[in-house]
Every structure is written in C-alpha cells, then in structure tokens.
Amino acid sequence: MRVGILALQGAFAEHGAVLDRLGVSHFEIRQRRDLEAPFDALILPGGESTAMGKLLRDLDLFDPLRTSILQGLPVFGTCAGLILLARDVEGGVPCFGTMDICARRNAYGRQLGSFHTEEIFDGLGRIPMTFIRAPYICSVGPKTRILASVDGRIVAASQENMLVTAFHPELTDSLAVHQYFLNMAA
C-alpha cells in the first residue's frame, strides 16, 4: 500500500507522521510529476481549502486527481479536504465536488470556536476529535453514510471510495480513523 498525501499547503506532515506510526509508505503530492508512480490511496489534509483549490488548478493536479477519485481511488479528506470533496459548499465554489454532501465552512465560527471533544464514530467507539475552524456537513445524499455526529451536526461520513471528517484525527494520539481508511482502501 502506497498513500499519496496532497502537500500543497496545510497539515500534510501530520498525516505522514500517522502513516509512519502505522507502518504505511507514503509520499507528498506537490505537482503533476508526483503522480507518475502508481499509488493506492489519497489523503487531502487540513489547511485552507481556497488555497489548495487554487494550487490544484495552477499546478495541473485538478483533472488527474478528480478523474482518479471518480474512478474509485480511495480518498480521505480532513477538514479542508472535506470541503474539497463536497458537491456543494455554502457560500463558496465546490472543488472536486465528487461526494454527495453539502459543507458549511467555518461552521463553528472563527478560531475562538475551535474545540476538542470525544464522540462515537461508527464502528470505532468513542474517539478524540479536534476541530480547528472546522466545517460540518449540513446535508447528505442517499448514497452517503453518516459515521459521526457532534451535537446533532454531521462531522464524518463516507460514500463508496470517499471518507471525510470535519475534525483532525492526525492531531490526536488515536490512529483509529486512519486505520479505518486503510481498511477501506485495502
């Protein structure tokens, strides 16, 4: 298993550190050339979705990655990564738009609204969740499976080859969500 981590901007190194702990090989995607060798799964990290969206296009990564996702490449988006995958972004322009969810950006407000909690994740039990200027999912389509909610708001979901979390599992000690994704990708 070889995992590509989108490394245009944001907390990509943190995902790499989690994969190191799980003993999974990974590499950074910064430009078109990085896609030449085959890979089995993709992680879209936290950061700023507008910055990543712009760079995806400027660096000619948008079309090949979107095509791969549509063809079934397993993909895991955290926070900004969730926004990149969402079909609808309230008050914004969708990026890949491959997942049948609507995302609300900065849904908990600005940095003073950032928080940490523990909540049930379907099949994983109670896990730590760190939300940094986080989005949440305001609605899902019929094919989307809701995996976790906090205070009635959807914060994790999956659909076919796609997994998204509004929180940052890479900022906690728990490896559970990454393991969940790797099982999905296997």
Add this chain to the structure above:
Amino acid sequence: MEKTRYELNKELAQMLKGGVIMDVTTPEQAKIAEDAGACAVMALERIPADIRAAGGVSRMSDPKMIRGIQEAVSIPVMAKCRIGHFVEAQILEAIDIDYIDESEVLSPADDVYHIDKTQFRVPFVCGARDLGEALRRIAEGASMIRTKGEPGTGDVVQAVRHMRVMNAEIRRVQNLREDELYEAAKQLQVPVDLVRYVHENGRLPVVNFAAGGVATPADAALMMQLGAEGVFVGSGIFKSGNPAKRAAAIVQAVTNYTDAKLIAEVSAGLGEAMVGINENEIALLMAERGK
C-alpha cells in the same frame, strides 16, 4: 483527554504551514489575496512600507476596517497590536480575530513588558531574531513565531539572518549534554523546560514562519529552503506592479520551494517588484523593538 486552548491555537498555526500570509488594507485586497491562494490575511490600515514612509505613531487598525475584511474572506484573518498593548489585544479578541500579531511593525506601547499572552483565549504570533527571543515569546504564550526581518523594506537580508541565527542556535542546543541545558537557559534568558524541548526535538515547540522583507517568489523559496514553515508577505505584494499575479506566484513558489524550474516559470513577467530600501539606508530598525 482535555486539550487546552493553547494546543488548539498551536494547531491552527499547523494548518497555515506551507502557506503565504498576506498583508491587506481593504476588503478588495483581502479578496485578491484569497483568490491568489493566501492561507490567511493580515488586516492593517497601512502596509509596513507606508508606515515607514509616514512616520509618527502607528497603532492597531480600526475594528470596523478589520470587520470588513473578516466579512470579505473565508480564510483566517489576523491583525496587529502594539508590543505590550494588552488592551488593543483585548479589543482584537473581542472582535473574534483569528490570530493577533504582537508586532514590532507598530510603535511599541511598552518598552519593557510584552503582553502576557497566557491570559488570552485568542492565539498570538510574535516576531523573533534569535532563539532567545522566540522562546521568551513562547513562554509568554505565543503559539506561533515568525522572524522579524525588516518590514517594509523589500530587503530580505534580515529575515535570512534571523532564520539562520535561530536554526544555528537550535542545532547548538540539540547537541548539548543534558547537564549543560541549565546554563543554556541562563544564557538565552528563557525557561529551562523550553530549552529541553528544543534539545529533544530539534525545533521550536510552535510553528515558525519567515517575515520581513520578502518581495519575490525567489525570496519566499529562499526562506523555505532555510527552514521556514511558511511565509508572511507584507508590502511586497500590494506595493508591486501586479499584486494578483505576484501573490499567486509567491504561493506557488512556497509550495514547490525546491523546484527551481517551476520557480523560474512563475517568476517570469511579474512586472515591477516593490522598489525596496536597503537595510543600511533606513533610520528605523523595527527589528530592534521588543527583545
């Protein structure tokens, strides 16, 4: 497991890594910055080059102007308060700012004490010229550090010097014996547990950006290759001939900072860079403020 506010604040800085934070003075400029790929904007009334030209006392921006910028963009909005001016910081916290820059670019309000940043819920970034300054600011509660550089000059020499000095000192601390850390803490004038963190991890306990004098994609990539985790660009963008194009080029250069071919491409035809002033031509060294 309860995370502290401080941890959440350090983690926001982690989300900004690999990105460019741009100085903006209007909602229109903020939008240009966001569209060009900025990971955050710094809202201020005058960019450092104009502060330098205007002289006089330079203060926190009008909250109304900051609110206008907050409404214009979805990316984090930062704003500056004067060194030691904890009431300006309280005001910025009250208007829900994402990050406060306790900044030497503004006129210092206190020539002895920095703000006790542990008393705030909102995060702070502070400038530093060396490891001692960085760790003192962290001890006071800063959750992100940037080099001071020399703002408003378009001259990268001081940012380079500060980044090199800081990283050389980090390497030195890393190589000390355990029993030498107490003396290192004494020399650096910082708490020993922060020295121990640097000794064990070979890095600051918070994210470290470059700032002050970055004007071109090459400058930004230079700072990244020297170990910066991201870049602040102040006057360099909106004092140049084509701000949108230059901003986007700097963003690309930061993402692919080791790819000279790509940096050559994005550097082509950017129009006029900011004019710039040499370090030795200026009367006021902002980096001397707040040690």
